[in-house]
Amino acid sequence: MTLYDLTEEYKQLLDMIEDPEVDEETWLDTMEAIEGELHDKADSYVFVMKEIEGKIEMRKKEEKRIAEMRRREEASLERIKGRLQASMEYAGEKKFETDHFKFWIQKNPPSVVVDDEARVPFEYWTTPEPVVDKKALKDFLKENTCDFAHLEPTESLRIK
Numbered sequence: 001m002t003l004y005d006l007t008e009e010y011k012q013l014l015d016m017i018e019d020p021e022v023d024e025e026t027w028l029d030t031m032e033a034i035e036g037e038l039h040d041k042a043d044s045y046v047f048v049m050k051e052i053e054g055k056i057e058m059r060k061k062e063e064k065r066i067a068e069m070r071r072r073e074e075a076s077l078e079r080i081k082g083r084l085q086a087s088m089e090y091a092g093e094k095k096f097e098t099d100h101f102k103f104w105i106q107k108n109p110p111s112v113v114v115d116d117e118a119r120v121p122f123e124y125w126t127t128p129e130p131v132v133d134k135k136a137l138k139d140f141l142k143e144n145t146c147d148f149a150h151l152e153p154t155e156s157l158r159i160k
Helices: 008-018 024-033 038-091 134-143
Strands: 095-097 102-104
Touching: 008 024, 008 038
Parallel strands: none
Antiparallel strands: 095 102
């Protein structure tokens, strides 16, 4: 069931686009082969696009819901593990075995805790890789020319 009243040809196109077995070139060729006037074709293309956009939004919401479920489960897992470790420490049991599992408390490598960042010497700091500030470069290129960059006009389709 689609959101819009699509012709059978465009329903098949939508199915092809969503099918991971169909490569992009195939569905692009099919899209071009569908008969119709430009204006009718444009409307149908937008209906297909809107249908896909709707599915994308639905999937984004589902991803957020699933990610939140995963975070809650991870937190629960950590709490349970922490309680088990606390129980073992309280009982003085550092290591034991049951019919199903082996349990032990192991020392981890020491962790660094920074008490005062302002006093950490420069050599222990890292910086991200340098990247071109394209906004600043664009502002420069609006008034100047140079041999290392240029402005290039582009076009894109807008639909309301």
